[in-house]
Amino acid sequence: MIRVLEGLSDYEATLAQMRAFTESRTDDTPDELWFLQHPRVFTQGQAGKAEHLLMPGDIPVIASNRGGQVTYHAPGQIVVYVLMNLHRAGYGIRTLVGRIENALIATLARYGISAYADPDARGVYVDIDGVRHKIASLGLRVSRGCSYHGLALNTDMDLEPFGRINPCGYQGLQVTQVRDLGGPALPQVRADLECELLNELAKPAD
Known part of the structure; x- marks a missing residue:
């Protein structure tokens, strides 16, 4: 798997690049992981509802063709785009989602952070004082049997703008990040997450 590493990238430009890559790839095109950060932006998924945008203020809101509701990206958040040929891998989107969640949980476990997934509300969570x-x-999105979009891990960022939305469509949902839970700096988290993702995505199909 080829990794395209990394940097600060405009969200709309990245979306266009992902779509172009997916539309032009062939059965022989290697899979790629793109590790990026984005300038401050709210992105609204295909099923996104306007009522979940409470007060975006000066932060732009961009429509995206990924699944899910509204979320927030900014420097200090690790965004990984998973560009995989699922037909070639031999598993489907649900398995891919589970493997991404497993990689995130394993990464956080390296820092003594106990995290978990919820099949009814996709993503990775931690409990803080019972909350x-x-x-x-x-x-994620799948086109022609290939995935794009991916994950966003809050690492070392300003979390205030999450209060301007209902994150992922859930009113009152609290958010946290690696730094606030005692984890290492972003470069170490990025390296560890890459390792765990490669391990998970390379596993044979069930």
């Missing part, structure tokens, strides 16, 4: 907080979001 559930979201630490990573997922949103």
Whole structure:
């Protein structure tokens, strides 16, 4: 799997690049992981509802063709786009989602952070003083048997803008990040997440 690493990238430009890559790839095109960060932006998934945008203010809102509702991206958040040929891998989107969640949970476990997934509300969560907080979001799309979009892991960012939305469409959902839970700096988290993702995505199909 080829990795395209990494940097600060405009969201709309990245979306166009992902679509072009997916539409032009062949059965022989290697899969890619893109590790990026984005300038401040709210993105609204295909099923997104306007009422979940409470007060975006000066932060732009961009429609996306991924699954899910509204979320927030900014520097200090690790965004990984998973560009995989699922037909070639031998598994479907639900398995891919589970493997991404497993990689996130394993990454956080390296720092003593106990995290878990919820099949009824996709993403990765931690409990803080008995209250559930979201630490990573997922949103994917499949075209021609190939996935794009991916995950966003809150690492070392300003979380205030999450209060301007109902994150992922859930009113009152709390969010947290790796730094606030005692984890390492972003470069280490990025490297560890890459390792765990490669391990999960390379496993044979069930």
